[in-house]
Amino acid sequence: MIDKMINREGILENRCNKLRAIIWELAHPDEKRLEQLITRYAVNGNLNHDDVIYLYESHQHPNDILSDKKPKKPPLGVMPRDTWDKKRKNDLGDAIERYICYGKFVPTEWIQEYNEICDRQEKESE
Incomplete structure (x- = not known):
C-alpha cells in the first residue's frame, strides 16, 4: 500500500x-x-x-x-452489512454451484459461512 x-x-x-x-x-x-x-x-x-x-x-x-470547483460530496462510507451479506451469499452460492457442477469438493468453510449468513438474515427478518 x-x-x-x-x-x-x-x-x-x-x-x-x-x-x-x-x-x-x-x-x-x-x-x-x-x-x-x-x-x-x-x-x-x-x-x-x-x-x-x-x-x-x-x-x-x-x-x-x-473553492467553487471542489466537489461538495460527503466522504465515502462502507457498504451496509445487509447489502454485503446479500452479495456474499450470492457469491458463495454461485461458487458452491460451480464446484458441484464440476464434481469438486465444496470447502466446508463456504457452506458454514453461507449458513451463517442465512441464519443472520432470517433473524433480521423476524
Missing part, C-alpha cells in the same frame, strides 16, 4: 513538474501572468487541485481559486 502511494506521488510530482515548466515558460518572469494562466487552466478543468498546489508552491493559496 505504501509503495503504491509513493509511486502515485512520484507520478503526480513528475506530471506537475512538466506542467510547471510549461506554464512557467509561458508566464516567466511575470508572476501575475502565471497566476492568470493557472487560474484559467484550473477553472477550465485542465488542472486539478493537486496540480494547482504544486504550481503555486507553498507561498501561494490555490484553495481560493478552486
Whole structure:
C-alpha cells in the first residue's frame, strides 16, 4: 500500500513538474501572468487541485481559486452489512454451484459461512 502511494506521488510530482515548466515558460518572469494562466487552466478543468498546489508552491493559496470547483460530496462510507451479506451469499452460492457442477469438493468453510449468513438474515427478518 505504501509503495503504491509513493509511486502515485512520484507520478503526480513528475506530471506537475512538466506542467510547471510549461506554464512557467509561458508566464516567466511575470508572476501575475502565471497566476492568470493557472487560474484559467484550473477553472477550465485542465488542472486539478493537486496540480494547482504544486504550481503555486507553498507561498501561494490555490484553495481560493478552486473553492467553487471542489466537489461538495460527503466522504465515502462502507457498504451496509445487509447489502454485503446479500452479495456474499450470492457469491458463495454461485461458487458452491460451480464446484458441484464440476464434481469438486465444496470447502466446508463456504457452506458454514453461507449458513451463517442465512441464519443472520432470517433473524433480521423476524
